[in-house]
Amino acid sequence: MGVAADFYTLFSGKDLFTGEHVPFGWAVLGIIPGVSEARKGANAVGAVADAAKKVHGNSKASTIEQHLYMIQDADGNIKKIGVSGQKLNQNGTSPRANSQLKSGDSATILESSIPGRANALQKEGQAVEGLRKAGHELPDQIRPKI
Structure with a gap:
């Protein structure tokens, strides 16, 4: 054959x-x-x-554009800061943040168009560290552990 x-x-x-x-x-x-x-x-x-x-989008080596978001409860308490490489929705919201919202929560984009995952993770770490130093508990924050 x-x-x-x-x-x-x-x-x-x-x-x-x-x-x-x-x-x-x-x-x-x-x-x-x-x-x-x-x-x-x-x-x-x-x-x-x-x-x-090919590099996974969650890898620090990823060059995919990222955004930084914040989730707050109904009383305005900050629950977490997060990073996502997903494209923003047409209305400017984060699909990743929206998927984590509980009743009464809201999400805010803190910064968009961050070049690369490593950059975004550094910004997330700085934001979390600053908020914790200012007395915020961030009850839903898993990473970074600061």
Whole structure:
């Protein structure tokens, strides 16, 4: 089946099994025993390398734009400060903050367009530290632990 598949690729320009486009040069080389397997192996290695390059949005290495938000209870007491890389809603609210609101709570965007997660986490830490020093309890604050 291997040789027939290689000739199919040569004439159609597509891999018989995956349907992916195969450049003409690779298709010509593919009729040489072992070359098409090498091409597929190289594609697999490339896919693994590409996946390894992707950085999770919550990683400090993430360069995704972030925003800093504050959640307050109905009496205006600050419950927590948070960071999110999700895009703001069209009305300017934070989907992440909104998902954490309890009855009577409100969320405020403190800063938007913060470049990178590490920057945003630093700002969050500074805000939490300042609020705690000023006597705020921040009952819903989990991180940073200051």
